[in-house]
Amino acid sequence: ETGVTQTPRHLVMGMTNKKSLKCEQHLGHNAMYWYKQSAKKPLELMFVYNFKEQTENNSVPSRFSPECPNSSHLFLHLHTLQPEDSALYLCASSPGDRGTDTQYFGPGTRLTVL
Amino acid sequence: AQSVTQLGSHVSVSEGALVLLRCNYSSSVPPYLFWYVQYPNQGLQLLLKYTTGATLVKGINGFEAEFKKSETSFHLTKPSAHMSDAAEYFCAVSDRYTGFQKLVFGTGTRLLVSP
Numbered sequence: 098e099t100g101v102t103q104t105p106r107h108l109v110m111g112m113t114n115k116k117s118l119k120c121e122q123h124l125g126h127n128a129m130y131w132y133k134q135s136a137k138k139p140l141e142l143m144f145v146y147n148f149k150e151q152t153e154n155n156s157v158p159s160r161f162s163p164e165c166p167n168s169s170h171l172f173l174h175l176h177t178l179q180p181e182d183s184a185l186y187l188c189a190s191s192p193g194d195r196g197t198d199t200q201y202f203g204p205g206t207r208l209t210v211l
Numbered sequence: 212a213q214s215v216t217q218l219g220s221h222v223s224v225s226e227g228a229l230v231l232l233r234c235n236y237s238s239s240v241p242p243y244l245f246w247y248v249q250y251p252n253q254g255l256q257l258l259l260k261y262t263t264g265a266t267l268v269k270g271i272n273g274f275e276a277e278f279k280k281s282e283t284s285f286h287l288t289k290p291s292a293h294m295s296d297a298a299e300y301f302c303a304v305s306d307r308y309t310g311f312q313k314l315v316f317g318t319g320t321r322l323l324v325s326p
Contacts, residue, residue: 101254128312137220137318138318139215139315139316139317139318139319140255140301140314140316142313142314145312145313153313187254187255189254189255191312194312195312196243196262196305196306196312197243197260197262197305198312199245199257199260200255200257200312200314201257202247202254202255202256203254204252204253204254205254
């Protein structure tokens with residue numbers, strides 16, 4: 098595998114379920130990001146991790162819980178979601194956290210909350 | 212706070228025609244500027260970025276963009292559209308003084324290319 102991979106690619110869950118999204122980067126990067134992409138809205142940055150440490154939590158509801166066990170893996174744990182949480186969730190990585198760094202994105206997980 | 216405005220949620224061109232996608236930004240400090248492209252069922256891919264130096268930036272697939280500070284713009288152009296250019300394009304701005312990279316994206320422009 099190369100680049101940034103995300104699993105699963107599609108997920109349907111009920112509001113009472115607990116599920117996790119997984120992201121893995123094979124680029125040797127130190128920073129990883131979670132974004133939410135909803136129709137007709139700008140990409141929303143959710144969380145930023147740099148060297149496994151969370152450096153940004155963009156006022157995300159607690160029903161979204163990130164985990165970064167090492168610089169290559171990033172998880173997003175989901176519980177008691179709402180229908181408005183249905184969206185494409187994108188993971189990205191970058192070499193570091195400098196403003197000039199390029200972010201490399203995975204293909205996303207399409208989440209539907211029933 | 213930074214913001215990005217992309218004029219036109221959809222732009223339609225004919226194959227071989229000029230592509231012009233507009234991006235205006237608002238930033239209280241000198242920005243870093245990016246254009247990303249998203250093909251169907253894929254993540255975003257960097258087309259080009261402006262960080263410093265020459266204001267005309269060339270990217271992949273024949274695209275280029277010019278940073279115009281006086282107009283707070285970073286419009287994306289391509290002289291001749293190809294069918295494979297059909298995708299969604301996102302302009303983004305990053306604050307060069309923030310301790311980490313925080314991209315602020317526009318709402319995107321979908322480019323439609325007709326034969």
